[in-house]
Amino acid sequence: MEVNELIKYISDMSIIDKLKLGISVFSSNYINTSYNKKEIFDRMDNQLKKLDSSYIMTSSGIYNNKIIMFLTARITEYSKEEQNKVAMYLVNVV
Numbered sequence: 001m002e003v004n005e006l007i008k009y010i011s012d013m014s015i016i017d018k019l020k021l022g023i024s025v026f027s028s029n030y031i032n033t034s035y036n037k038k039e040i041f042d043r044m045d046n047q048l049k050k051l052d053s054s055y056i057m058t059s060s061g062i063y064n065n066k067i068i069m070f071l072t073a074r075i076t077e078y079s080k081e082e083q084n085k086v087a088m089y090l091v092n093v094v
Contacts, residue, residue: 001074003082007089010071015094016055019048020068022090030076033087040091047094 001009010018025031026041048055075086 003078003085006071006074006086010086010089011093016048016052017065017068018090018094019044019051020065021071022094023048024068024072025075025087025090028072028076031072031083031087032080033084035084035087035091044094 010021013021022044023041026033026035026037026044075083078086
């Protein structure tokens with residue numbers, strides 16, 4: 001799956017799933033972005049807490065979603081430039 005295909009797929013996801021993916025991406029040690037991962041993670045985490053009352057920041061809170069795990073794994077396979085492109089999309093869309 002190319003980066004643009006992945007971004008198209010992400011664009012069709014709900015805002016809650018986009019936030020979960022963003023949290024997964026910005027908490028991963030295997031994804032290298034040019035962004036301040038901690039700051040963006042905190043913003044997305046706070047936003048998700050406001051939108052989804054059932055969300056609790058635990059490893060099972062995000063990683064029990066197979067689609068989120070698949071997309072995160074896919075992003076780790078991209079080059080740094082491609083990872084930045086996906087990260088930039090996630091930051092801009094939420």
